[in-house]
Amino acid sequence: MRKKSNAPTMKDVAQEAGVALGTVSKVFNGIPVGKSYRLRVEDAAKKLGYQVNTYARGLKTNRTFTVAVIMPFITHPFFGELTEQISRCLAARDYRTMLAVTTSDLAVEQHCIEMVQQNKVDGIIALTYHPDLIVDDDLPFVSIDRFYSAAIPCVASDNYGGGVLAADTLSRLGCRNLLFVRHGAAVAGEPDKRGAGFETGCRQNGLPCTSFQVNDEDGKSPILEFLDAHIRDGRFEYDGIFCNTDALAVQVMVHLRSRRIRIPEDVQVIGFDGLMDPFLNKPVCSSIVQPIAQLAETAVDILLSQDRSRLPALTCLPVSFRPGGTTREEMS
Amino acid sequence: MRKKSNAPTMKDVAQEAGVALGTVSKVFNGIPVGKSYRLRVEDAAKKLGYQVNTYARGLKTNRTFTVAVIMPFITHPFFGELTEQISRCLAARDYRTMLAVTTSDLAVEQHCIEMVQQNKVDGIIALTYHPDLIVDDDLPFVSIDRFYSAAIPCVASDNYGGGVLAADTLSRLGCRNLLFVRHGAAVAGEPDKRGAGFETGCRQNGLPCTSFQVNDEDGKSPILEFLDAHIRDGRFEYDGIFCNTDALAVQVMVHLRSRRIRIPEDVQVIGFDGLMDPFLNKPVCSSIVQPIAQLAETAVDILLSQDRSRLPALTCLPVSFRPGGTTREEMS
């Protein structure tokens, strides 16, 4: 056994202050106690550098003030920002963040969930790719961007509305022949509604719309090949593109520029996410902006809400359009 | 008090298996036990969905298999990558990651340290900006990129060597008039050695070198003004620039290009960090690459090393040069 920790305990504080153990506990729990006692205890605690042991406390109270955050990656700007915001929200309420990075691998995700369950976290906020994870029923769980069932509250951006907004915006900016390209895991998550929204928006605006979608395994080259196939005599057939992520938008734009297609003069491009260039601190492209801070705040709110009997199954947060130099419009 | 958790305990497992409590404990700690007993216990545990409660365990053993990671941000690509790698290293050893994001604010940093100390973490890995943090002496602590004292092990890239390497590389690539620009917090951390290394490297190569350094409060515009001041008749005075971070390199390049200075034809630029563009998956610029995965691995190794009596005060990891299109050299 490890050398007995020499950190002071409540007992030490009680002895130092010359009061009973229970009194010390009360002081640290804000339970009224004679003023002179309180002062003696506080002095003693400061002198000894005493800190409550939340493990021991949790053993009694079944609350640890710790929330697990499970993310596939944090190197992707969207996930990184989301994780940071969640952690800040939690810290603001004096909750700790237990972080697990899963690479979106089922086994790892499951293992993480087991690990954090062992640590008796008070809840889990997760962005996962596998609907068949096994989680303790009575462990509060909030899913981000993935709606699994009415029993698991999900917080997401209004992906469908964002798609419509993209179509409306491109229409307003004068586009007449639209293209939607989608790239990414074919999970049945909320983000998949972006395309449906866009198609609806195009229909409402009376605009023709082509969709080209590839899944992760296909790599991204099919999209670039598709683009090439639609360049005739140096002119691109479409005058507006909606990409399901900013990352894809950037790839598409780099490719088109290499083919001497100008953006936004020849074709306007809108992405989804609203990411900022980490170095230049400006948008990477015109985009449908996800309210990351609100996503974080809302997820934390729901997770920690007192009354867990009636939680919204799906909370959709409003998105907005932000020009970013890849559409014909002055930037705000 | 919260509704008593209905999670199964060792006692439940013991009852279900018809063995004594201690026997169950032994099974879960790998202590030899009769085969038939072990099987009965394992079956019972599976049936009940039992998981060891690490809080209760920690109370006895003073080990929690949890490490706190303290970072100023995780939205910056370098910090994000570092955090992710550390978390993976820890997970590989069955350690949990407790994440604290501090915005590099002293009060927040101190508060985080107190929070994690309450949680009785087994150690802290931190990248902080304030040398005067108060940390429990006997709580294992590893600092990244900041050398505070011989008592606190620090893991960092070979920043000095990287500076020399940058000078050598620019020299090899034909530069004759070099510039070093530095931007960022004026903390007395390891990264500040980059400039010293570069200047030494220039001297060794017999090349003239100008240094222009601004601190965070100054904003970045002084650097851009400095650049402008050294453009005469559309020609830039320097033919090689070393920036103390990739982020700065990107800003410098955007500015120079807006002034019609070509990179790498007119001036070659080397940054520091070796970051990849998160969307295009290619280097953002030619750069001195920090071995992030090794930094993480080493920090974890040192933190968890058994014999803590003799730890290296400063571990410098080797950096390397990687072409990234902003120097005149084919990219590997």
Next chain:
DNA sequence: TTGTAAGCGTTATCAC
């Protein structure tokens, strides 16, 4: 208002 003591889930030391 203050002190006492039981118990949270686990480990470890014992007799058996």
Next chain:
DNA sequence: GTGATAACGCTTACAA
């Protein structure tokens, strides 16, 4: 090899 039992540091009735 197995099974009671006393801690670990804390909270919380309950008694003083």
